[in-house]
Amino acid sequence: MLYRPQFFKLYELVCPHVYNKFGDGAWRFFDDEAVITLDWIRRTLGKPMTVNNWHDGGNLDERGLRCIQCKIVKDKCISGHVYVSTHILGKAFDCDVEGMEASEVRVWLAMNKSKLPYPIRIENHVSWLHFDVEDMGVPLYLFEP
Numbered sequence: 001m002l003y004r005p006q007f008f009k010l011y012e013l014v015c016p017h018v019y020n021k022f023g024d025g026a027w028r029f030f031d032d033e034a035v036i037t038l039d040w041i042r043r044t045l046g047k048p049m050t051v052n053n054w055h056d057g058g059n060l061d062e063r064g065l066r067c068i069q070c071k072i073v074k075d076k077c078i079s080g081h082v083y084v085s086t087h088i089l090g091k092a093f094d095c096d097v098e099g100m101e102a103s104e105v106r107v108w109l110a111m112n113k114s115k116l117p118y119p120i121r122i123e124n125h126v127s128w129l130h131f132d133v134e135d136m137g138v139p140l141y142l143f144e145p
């Protein structure tokens with residue numbers, strides 16, 4: 001991927017496994033459309049957003065790109081599940097927006113869907129904003145967990 005976000009550092013968008021192994025090379029695992037959209041939401045809302053915070057000592061580390069050493073993915077492997085998430089394809093982020101509930105962010109996205117740089121899917125009824133750039137043929141596609 002060629003796009004570099006204005007508002008996010010790489011370590012906010014990948015797990016520590018990937019960051020420690022690939023460093024800056026890990027940018028290539030992302031879909032440009034996902035990172036451009038993340039930056040667009042951050043810029044347009046004008047509020048700080050958190051994806052991962054492990055680099056600053058927090059416990060969030062699977063909300064951007066996930067690898068096979070990440071717990072969610074590892075658990076699926078061990079239990080014999082087939083798992084293809086947009087989080088392992090570099091197309092998804094889970095975010096918190098400062099001062100807004102996830103449901104409020106979803107409403108705001110719905111109101112602004114015609115301005116979105118790319119079509120997105122968002123997950124309903126979760127306490128964080130999950131969006132990904134899987135193109136469902138509409139600007140904003142809502143899916144259930």
Ligand SMILES: [Zn+2]
Nearest residue numbers: 015017067070
């Ligand atoms: Zn990982």
Ligand SMILES: [Zn+2]
Nearest residue numbers: 092093094130
């Ligand atoms: Zn997610």
